[in-house]
Amino acid sequence: MSGSEMTSVPAVQRVMGASVRIADRAAEIIRGILRAGDLGIVQKTGINDLQTEADRSAQRCIVANLARQFPRLTIIGEEEPDDRPVPDDWIVESGADPRAETLQCPEGLTGITEDQIVVWVDPLDGTKEFTQGLLDHVTVLIGIAAGGEPAAGVINQPYFNYQHPSEPQGRTIFGLRGGGVAGFEPRAPPADSRIVTTTRSHSTGLVQSALQALQPDQVLAVGGAGHKVMLLLEGRAHAYVFASPGCKKWDTCAPEAILTALGGRLTDIHGVQLRYGADVQHMNATGVLATAPGVEHDWYVQHIPADVRDGLKPKSG
Numbered sequence: 550m551s552g553s554e555m556t557s558v559p560a561v562q563r564v565m566g567a568s569v570r571i572a573d574r575a576a577e578i579i580r581g582i583l584r585a586g587d588l589g590i591v592q593k594t595g596i597n598d599l600q601t602e603a604d605r606s607a608q609r610c611i612v613a614n615l616a617r618q619f620p621r622l623t624i625i626g627e628e629e630p631d632d633r634p635v636p637d638d639w640i641v642e643s644g645a646d647p648r649a650e651t652l653q654c655p656e657g658l659t660g661i662t663e664d665q666i667v668v669w670v671d672p673l674d675g676t677k678e679f680t681q682g683l684l685d686h687v688t689v690l691i692g693i694a695a696g697g698e699p700a701a702g703v704i705n706q707p708y709f710n711y712q713h714p715s716e717p718q719g720r721t722i723f724g725l726r727g728g729g730v731a732g733f734e735p736r737a738p739p740a741d742s743r744i745v746t747t748t749r750s751h752s753t754g755l756v757q758s759a760l761q762a763l764q765p766d767q768v769l770a771v772g773g774a775g776h777k778v779m780l781l782l783e784g785r786a787h788a789y790v791f792a793s794p795g796c797k798k799w800d801t802c803a804p805e806a807i808l809t810a811l812g813g814r815l816t817d818i819h820g821v822q823l824r825y826g827a828d829v830q831h832m833n834a835t836g837v838l839a840t841a842p843g844v845e846h847d848w849y850v851q852h853i854p855a856d857v858r859d860g861l862k863p864k865s866g
């Protein structure tokens with residue numbers, strides 16, 4: 550190995566550092582579109598599956614910048630691909646966030662090359678809530694996977710502090726599996742209660758049965774997979790339980806990377822690891838179950854009732 554290769558930053562870490570800056574630009578675009586007031590709402594599969602001009606533009610910005618800086622990546626975005634050139638001022642020239650290099654890249658990730666990386670992009674998670682003005686539920690998610698596993702993740706909250714206008718607006722948090730996190734202060738949830746977060750706009754009978762069986766002291770029904778995992782990371786909830794199909798790989802990749810960087814877990818409802826290779830089914834068809842660091846994941850898996858598990862059987866099983 551040459552001297553420059555020995556000192557060079559691993560590809561996973563470079564893509565993560567660039568994604569922090571790119572997510573910041575996407576967040577500006579989202580805020581600009583909402584300020585301008587014309588959301589251009591389109592129904593995808595129905596009234597609870599929406600897309601706005603902010604989703605479309607943020608994805609174009611993210612994909613164009615990633616492809617420009619890292620032409621060998623596989624990029625999978627939630628919205629339809631759109632190869633039209635982006636406006637010049639959407640191009641991010643500022644490189645990588647320098648904090649990305651301060652995380653220690655674990656040995657298992659250092660040898661991964663750009664062409665082995667799959668990036669899962671949810672340009673705007675929590676679209677339904679975005680259109681309803683619940684702005685703190687919105688995140689921009691960039692998940693960086695390798696070998697089928699989430700290796701690093703970036704979560705931008707474009708409206709962090711939006712109810713406190715004198716404070717800095719928006720923030721980006723990120724993490725590297727086995728290498729730590731940055732951009733926020735992790736907190737543990739209270740030891741003397743059980744707080745479960747779940748969907749606000751995609752509930753079903755199975756979703757409710759699973760929640761009831763867990764006998765939570767409190768249920769936080771909020772929008773967005775990114776937002777719900779943030780609640781786990783900041784000690785506001787113990788578990789995120791969604792016993793239904795509907796959530797996709799771009800919803801879970803970045804949150805899972807950051808959660809696991811801190812020792813938390815994110816699996817399907819059966820406790821089985823999700824896979825993030827380029828050929829996987831996009832849908833998390835067997836649900837999502839995530840627990841905060843220090844919370845016993847297996848307890849939640851074991852308390853999901855049999856009828857719920859049967860209703861979310863893996864196709865091969």
Ligand code: AMP
Nearest residue numbers: 598748749750751772773774795796800
């Ligand atoms: P939620 O917890 O309902 O905010 O969902 C988390 C993510 O999964 C969001 O990106 C949703 O759009 C997506 N999602 C969950 N359930 C469905 C569904 N039934 N149809 C479409 N998208 C869904």
Ligand code: MG
Nearest residue numbers: 671674675800
């Ligand atoms: Mg989403």
Ligand code: MG
Nearest residue numbers: 627671673674
């Ligand atoms: Mg989305």
